[in-house]
Amino acid sequence: MSKNLVQFIIEEQRAIAGATGDFTGLLSDIVTACKRIAHDVNKGALIGVLGSAGSENVQGETQKKLDVITNEIFIESNQWGGHLAAMASEEMEDVYPIPARYPKGKYLLVFDPLDGSSNIDVNISVGTIFSILRAPEGVNNPKAEDFLQPGTKQVCAGYALYGPATMLVITTGNGVNGFTLDRDIGEFMLSHPKMTIPEDTREFAINASNERFWEAPVQRYVRECIAGKTGPRGENFNMRWVASMVAEVHRILTRGGIFMYPRDTKDPKKAGKLRLMYEANPMSFIVEQAGGMSSTGRERIMEVQPSDLHQRVPVILGSKNEVERVVGYHLEG
Numbered sequence: 342m343s344k345n346l347v348q349f350i351i352e353e354q355r356a357i358a359g360a361t362g363d364f365t366g367l368l369s370d371i372v373t374a375c376k377r378i379a380h381d382v383n384k385g386a387l388i389g390v391l392g393s394a395g396s397e398n399v400q401g402e403t404q405k406k407l408d409v410i411t412n413e414i415f416i417e418s419n420q421w422g423g424h425l426a427a428m429a430s431e432e433m434e435d436v437y438p439i440p441a442r443y444p445k446g447k448y449l450l451v452f453d454p455l456d457g458s459s460n461i462d463v464n465i466s467v468g469t470i471f472s473i474l475r476a477p478e479g480v481n482n483p484k485a486e487d488f489l490q491p492g493t494k495q496v497c498a499g500y501a502l503y504g505p506a507t508m509l510v511i512t513t514g515n516g517v518n519g520f521t522l523d524r525d526i527g528e529f530m531l532s533h534p535k536m537t538i539p540e541d542t543r544e545f546a547i548n549a550s551n552e553r554f555w556e557a558p559v560q561r562y563v564r565e566c567i568a569g570k571t572g573p574r575g576e577n578f579n580m581r582w583v584a585s586m587v588a589e590v591h592r593i594l595t596r597g598g599i600f601m602y603p604r605d606t607k608d609p610k611k612a613g614k615l616r617l618m619y620e621a622n623p624m625s626f627i628v629e630q631a632g633g634m635s636s637t638g639r640e641r642i643m644e645v646q647p648s649d650l651h652q653r654v655p656v657i658l659g660s661k662n663e664v665e666r667v668v669g670y671h672l673e674g
């Protein structure tokens with residue numbers, strides 16, 4: 342019988358000197374949160390969780406009921422275990438301190454509880470993205486600046502994909518492994534060991550309606566893909582756009598591809614749409630651990646020094662050779 346996720350992590354942790362089991366306990370609580378979210382997402386209209394919450398998040402985006410519900414699930418499932426010093430979320434402006442009634446731990450958890458939630462009312466796959474950092478030594482009440490660590494400092498990154506199957510994909514820096522939820526026993530079972538991204542691809546993902554706002558290197562890359570066999574690439578390409586980053590990244594992990602949400606001039610104040618701390622960094626950790634590449638177009642995303650908890654970055658990630666090509670076009674200017 343294949344391993345469940347917690348058994349897999351415990352066996353991995355044994356290989357790490359000094360592992361105290363604290364991390365395994367935290368991951369187990371995150372897994373519980375994802376199982377609870379999978380239940381609510383799967384029941385949807387039957388339990389009245391679809392539609393707008395009638396509120397806005399810190400991003401100024403209208404919150405869906407499930408955005409609020411899933412954020413609360415993550416807090417309830419993770420605040421009590423004694424593994425965390427604090428949490429931060431796309432749905433909360435400030436850091437969430439661990440209540441005094443609970444013990445604190447050495448990790449920081451930052452997450453997007455329901456990414457792609459604009460798809461939830463039309464029954465298209467959505468996901469949860471999370472990233473685990475270490476709290477700075479001796480910091481008992483972490484503030485936002487204590488979260489502002491580059492992606493290279495992540496201890497773990499993962500996503501849950503609420504699709505035809507519910508999956509959880511994680512990395513702790515030792516490759517990428519995928520687990521499928523067996524609803525009969527309520528366990529995520531190892532189903533996709535050692536996931537790797539093919540270095541080449543003929544499939545790109547971008548929201549083409551923004552074409553006129555892109556920078557020239559991205560316009561050039563996409564134009565060449567669309568030109569196909571008669572163009573400079575001499576190959577035909579396919580395009581996908583789910584508008585759910587978790588679904589796009591999972592497709593790329595499974596069969597290759599390049600995903601781009603580049604800088605665009607639609608809103609010059611925004612460096613891109615996707616958020617560094619709880620979308621770009623965790624997905625970049627996973628993609629790099631699977632042999633792919635992740636860049637802003639001008640620098641490795643995991644080396645960006647964060648300046649704000651909710652800052653945005655341009656994202657170009659996926660099959661190594663295609664991301665390298667796009668980065669090369671940026672260097673040519």
Ligand code: P6P
Pocket residue numbers: 456457458459548584585586587602614615
């Ligand atoms: P657009 C979802 O809102 C999200 O943050 C990502 O999951 C997704 O890739 C992107 O935004 C979709 O953006 O502009 O196509 O709706």
